[in-house]
Amino acid sequence: MLPIIERVPIVQLASGDRLFIQVYKFIGDNPGPKAYIQSNLHGAEIAGNAVIHQLMELWQQVDASQITGEIWLVPVCNPLGINRRSQHFSSGRYHSYDGKDWNRIFWDYEKEATDINQFASSQINLNPDEIATNYRNIILKHFHKLQEEINAASGVPFVEQYRYQLQSLSLDANYVIDCHSSTNQGLDYLYCFSSREESAKAFLLDYAILMTEYDGDAFDEAGMKPWLALEKSLAQQGNPIQFEVESWTLELGTGMQMNPQSVAKGVRGIQNYLATKGMLEIPGFPLPETDLHSVNFIPKDRIRKYYATAGGMIQNRLPLGTLVKKGDCLYQLLSFDKTGELPQIIDIPAVESGLIADICTNYSANQGDYILSIFQGETDKFMIN
Known part of the structure; x- marks a missing residue:
């Protein structure tokens, strides 16, 4: 029809x-x-x-x-x-x-x-x-x-x-x-x-x-x-x-x-x-x-958004869909802070275990820019058969 x-x-x-x-x-x-x-x-x-x-x-x-x-x-x-x-x-x-x-x-x-x-x-x-x-x-x-x-x-x-x-x-x-x-x-x-x-x-x-x-x-x-x-x-x-x-x-x-x-x-x-x-x-x-x-139901308040803690370039970021544990390095910020010192690499750890559900497209970030989101929970919860 x-x-x-x-x-x-x-x-x-x-x-x-x-x-x-x-x-x-x-x-x-x-x-x-x-x-x-x-x-x-x-x-x-x-x-x-x-x-x-x-x-x-x-x-x-x-x-x-x-x-x-x-x-x-x-x-x-x-x-x-x-x-x-x-x-x-x-x-x-x-x-x-x-x-x-x-x-x-x-x-x-x-x-x-x-x-x-x-x-x-x-x-x-x-x-x-x-x-x-x-x-x-x-x-x-x-x-x-x-x-x-x-x-x-x-x-x-x-x-x-x-x-x-x-x-x-x-x-x-x-x-x-x-x-x-x-x-x-x-x-x-x-x-x-x-x-x-x-x-x-x-x-x-x-x-x-x-x-x-x-x-x-x-x-x-x-x-x-x-x-x-x-x-x-x-x-x-x-x-x-x-x-x-x-x-x-x-x-x-x-x-x-x-x-x-x-x-x-x-x-x-x-x-x-x-x-x-x-x-x-x-x-x-x-x-x-x-x-x-x-269906894995995630309460809306269990989504953790991560924002850049300093200005810099994103490197070694874990890919979309990665299961992470608390303390795992999610990404690094290559920061040129212009204080007369050499550039520094800042490791950003996971605050809690979970699944990387969303990542930003841009690899350069001002301080406070959005970087990624995690569905928080034990990693076993997010295993797909």
């Missing part, structure tokens, strides 16, 4: 030119949930574009009877970000006009909802589907009120217009998948909200960051946080319910690259996830290894 293709206007530039995003909709014969998948919110993180392209090619061979519900695909979802360049480097993590991180701008209903407990109480005798429908309608009603301010003669900053356009595509989805990559060089993993660990297995990735704290400004958080708040309120009132609403961020390898291995993991994982949710009926899926797949 061929997708329905729609264009969404994003911004008119001073030159008069307009930028758009394009949405590809695969609509099944059978009514059901909605999945929303986007990529390239950060300009240098392009692997998800290849994932979405390959999914579109695969699903063009699928009949509409094999899809339950709707699957919306939005590659290059941030045209301003993808077009940012600095010499030979792609950037686009921040809006150049106001410096805002493109993934810290989104609208979170829970921040303005003062009546979640009251709403939960009013729904106590309804079934989960009815509660979900009622709650989603309230969220959308509040969200669409933002349009009044956007359309006012006074206008709003661009990021508020942009987030409205993007979130209007996804707020009614049951399943949201936001494809990212490391800004630098990184492993493949996903972000998982507490209580959704069982679903995370379907992506067949080895590592997941367990979200223990979040403010709701990121794309996945803004969509998921109100539902987690409602689940918590219902549970406190003696009505524990887990809604069929999930939101994920996939981190697929290295920035400025479409690494074939990372792309393949993304394609396999998304297809397997949607098949597990009953949205895709394709041969071989869900994959038989799904139930037995083991």
Whole structure:
């Protein structure tokens, strides 16, 4: 089947030119949930574009009877970000006009909802589907009120217009998948909200960051946080319910690259996830290894970032994916400190055992510049069978 293709206007530039995003909709014969998948919110993180392209090619061979519900695909979802360049480097993590991180701008209903407990109480005798429908309608009603301010003669900053356009595509989805990559060089993993660990297995990735704290400004958080708040309120009132609403961020390898291995993991994982949710009926899926797949969940507060303790050049740095023990030398700084002394080499030890999960691309560093990240824990924990 061929997708329905729609264009969404994003911004008119001073030159008069307009930028758009394009949405590809695969609509099944059978009514059901909605999945929303986007990529390239950060300009240098392009692997998800290849994932979405390959999914579109695969699903063009699928009949509409094999899809339950709707699957919306939005590659290059941030045209301003993808077009940012600095010499030979792609950037686009921040809006150049106001410096805002493109993934810290989104609208979170829970921040303005003062009546979640009251709403939960009013729904106590309804079934989960009815509660979900009622709650989603309230969220959308509040969200669409933002349009009044956007359309006012006074206008709003661009990021508020942009987030409205993007979130209007996804707020009614049951399943949201936001494809990212490391800004630098990184492993493949996903972000998982507490209580959704069982679903995370379907992506067949080895590592997941367990979200223990979040403010709701990121794309996945803004969509998921109100539902987690409602689940918590219902549970406190003696009505524990887990809604069929999930939101994920996939981190697929290295920035400025479409690494074939990372792309393949993304394609396999998304297809397997949607098949597990009953949205895709394709041969071989869900994959038989799904139930037995083991995900290593790392609490977000167990990620240790290392920053340069002095200015210099990085040498002898351990490669991505290396298991380290406390005290191991992670890298050396060749420091030309200009104090009238010879250059010195500074060994940087691991503060704690773990796995090197992310490393910077640049090998020269000012004091305080980011160097690498480690998933902290005993090395046995990170062994992959």
